[in-house]
Amino acid sequence: MAIVGYARVSSLGQSLDVQLEKLGANNVDKTFQEKRSGIDSSRPALKQALDYVRExxxxxxSRIDRLARSAEDLLRIVRGLEDKGVTLKVIDQPIDTKEATGKAFLGMLGVFAEFENSxxxxxxLDGIAKAKSKGTKFGRKALLTEDVVIDIKQKREAGMTVPQIMKEKDLSKASVYRALAL
Incomplete structure (x- = not known):
């Protein structure tokens, strides 16, 4: 029987140290680690860890949110572990699927995590709708304002080439041609 650990943080700037320390304190034989978002479906270290474990x-x-971001994802992973005869232990929450209470608590946590995400x-979405109703614009500002379009057309009529206009206005070729077509 091996004790296999998995540690994950969401971004490159975060540290795995706390999780690795906790896994070490739990006598983990082999540890898989990665720096990727939990919603990223491509988590190679998790896939390797799940492939590595045996009956x-x-x-x-360390925590349930290090493994999955949705109840559906969590249940899929746990079912895969169960199918292989592997138990799951979560250090920071009282979950150990060797016991019935651990399985029940795991199910409840999954439901609450899904509820919290919803x-x-x-x-x-409410915040976005409220901001829009107050006139907040989302996305980057338009580069081709009316004044910029007029200036581009005047420069072209004065004999400037498209590459010269692109350089002066710091615009792409498509933007310059789009302005000229307006």
Whole structure:
């Protein structure tokens, strides 16, 4: 029986040290680690870890959110572990799928995590709608304002070439031609 650990942080600027320390304190035999977003479907170290574990092994993580971002993803991973005869232990939450209470708690955590994500998404959409109703514009500002278009046309009529206009206005060729066509 091997104890296999997995550690993940979302961005390159974050540190894995705390998770690795916790995994080490739990006598992990082999650790897989990566710096990728949890919503990234391509998590190579997680895939390697899940491929590595064998029947009788224990898969250890520091927190449930290091493994999955949605209840669906969590349940898929846990089912895959169960199918292989591997148990899951979460250090910071009282989850150990060797026990019935651990399995029940895991299920509840998954539901609450999904609920929290839904609420966060709703709040974000409400904030965007409120900002739009107040006239907030999203996205980058238009490069081809009316004044810029007039200036580009005047420069072209005065004999400037498109590459010269591109350089002076710091615009792409397509933007200059688009302005000339207006």
């Amino acid at each position: 009788g092994d224990q898969f250890v993580i 609420i966060r998404r709703e709040r974000q």
